[in-house]
Amino acid sequence: MTNILSYLTLINVINVHFYFVHGFRKSELDSSYNGLSYPFQYFTRDEWEADPPTNVRPLTKPVPYVVIHHTYIPSACNTTEKCFRAMRSMQNYHNSLGWGDIGYNYCVGSMGDVFEGRGWNNVGVHAGRANNFSIGICLIGDWRVATPPEPMLETTKKLISVGVENGSISPVYKLVGHKQTMTTECPGSALANIISTWDHYTKEILKF
Structure with missing residues (x-):
């Protein structure tokens, strides 16, 4: 003994x-949170020191769409602390617009780490009328010309797979870029070209 x-x-x-x-x-x-295991580094809202949300609405799941974004500003982050600052910066800006929290459900850093935004269960503010029918995933950085790092791209695919496995995203979901939901350059030409080769991508312009 x-x-x-x-x-x-x-x-x-x-x-x-x-x-x-x-x-x-x-x-x-331990890459797990709320009983879910993640095949990547996962950081919670508490870890990046998010302010409490003031606008929370439940998301009806599984959603039929995944919307891909880039930040443009803030720029790409390649350390945990830089990504934490980027998350806080985005939340502060989105709060100033009256969104009541960071707009995205999840964000991904250059190292392939995932940062919790509104999560799987809450409606985001990221794609106009598509908000109620989608999970918004933002790749932190300006991807108009530069190509996102491979770990970032691979983690984004894995994150979508986790969403399908846990019932948050429909197994027959459609993948689109932000510019397919409203007038914008997002997610940037370089990233848009890449996701156009992924499974489930659709050229559809979403109108609700």
Whole structure:
């Protein structure tokens, strides 16, 4: 019994050491949240220090559409802290527009990490009338000319797959760029060209 307690104490000491010395957060040690497992680094609203939302409406699921965005501003982020700042910057800006929270359901950084926005269960503010029928995923950065990093693209595909698996996104969903829902350059020409080769992409212009 003494040996078992000593072993457990040692494990706890090691975990504490890694947390404080190496700066790992919960999501870097265990890529799961709310009972869902993620095949990528996942950061919650609490971790990027989001303000509480003031506009929350339940999303009817599964949604038939996934809408892809880019930020344009803020620019691409390639460290966790830079992405945290980008998330807070977006939330502050979107709140100033009266949206009551960051507009996107999820955002993806250049390293392939996912940052929780409104999540799977809440209606976003990102694509006009398509909001009620879609999950909005934003790839942080300006992707008009530059090509998004491969980890970012692969994680975006995996995130969509998770949404299908957990019942948030229809298995027969249609994938579109933001500019197919309203007049905008988003998600940028380079990114739009890439997603046009992905499964489920449609050239359809969404009108509701």
